[in-house]
Amino acid sequence: MSQRVAEKRVIVLTGVTRGLGRALCDRFHELGHVVLGCGRSADQIETLRSRYPDPHDFSPLDVTDDRAVAAWAGNLIRKWGPPDLLINNAALINRNAPLWEVTADDFQRVIDVNILGVANCLRHFVPAMVARQSGVIVNLSSGWGRSTSAGVAPYCATKWAIEGLTQALAQELPRGMAAIPLNPGVINTEMLQSCFGQAAQHYPTAEEWSQQAAKYLLGLGPRHNGQSLSVS
């Protein structure tokens, strides 16, 4: 209880069913904030609903479905008002392969979630935040949004896009708000296991990472608008 903060924040978090999003959900709950989360895995969403009942809210949702995102955001904003913190965390990585071996469908899937899914959430949450002239938007970037490696070209392309998209958004926001592309570091999740294989086990777990990362995220504010940051 001593960890709890005085100011309760309303936090929208995509990709809450596993990995970094799932660990952040636990930390934000412990710190006394309200988590409004989504992910596609209906069984994991049910588990979260039982574990963290009202006022927290978890919905089975695919961020690539713009109409579903519109309905989800509309319901949450009607109940809670605009979020204090919007974290666009949901993403996919392509199976390691040289770019010329990535099928059109596989490349499209990565773009759909990592870029268009983020844009969908921005489209439906940001207007209410702008009207209130407050709130922080964090779009999960990557070390591969600022550098590159062989085998993950589609993923790199989307995370470089997130850096650009977020920088432009930062220039559009009114004073009092922030849009931040955030590199979380290197963490042993299913995504890292996909691209690093066995070497992923040498990195911190999402649980370990989240102890520091949740507080770091809660410390972001208008002064960070447009800065490409990394969890430290």
Ligand SMILES: NC(=O)c1ccc[n+]([C@@H]2O[C@H](COP(=O)([O-])OP(=O)(O)OC[C@H]3O[C@@H](n4cnc5c(N)ncnc54)[C@H](OP(=O)(O)O)[C@@H]3O)[C@@H](O)[C@H]2O)c1
């Ligand atoms: N782990 C790292 O070392 C690392 C490094 C740099 C950047 N990142 C970034 O950090 C974020 C989280 O990564 P992670 O490692 O936690 O990945 P992860 O373990 O693969 O988890 C990804 C999350 O995104 C959700 N998701 C995927 N597609 C979705 C969709 N269409 N709609 C809604 N939710 C969707 C997944 O849930 P469902 O499958 O249930 O939908 C899951 O909850 C990503 O943006 C990633 O690019 C991670």
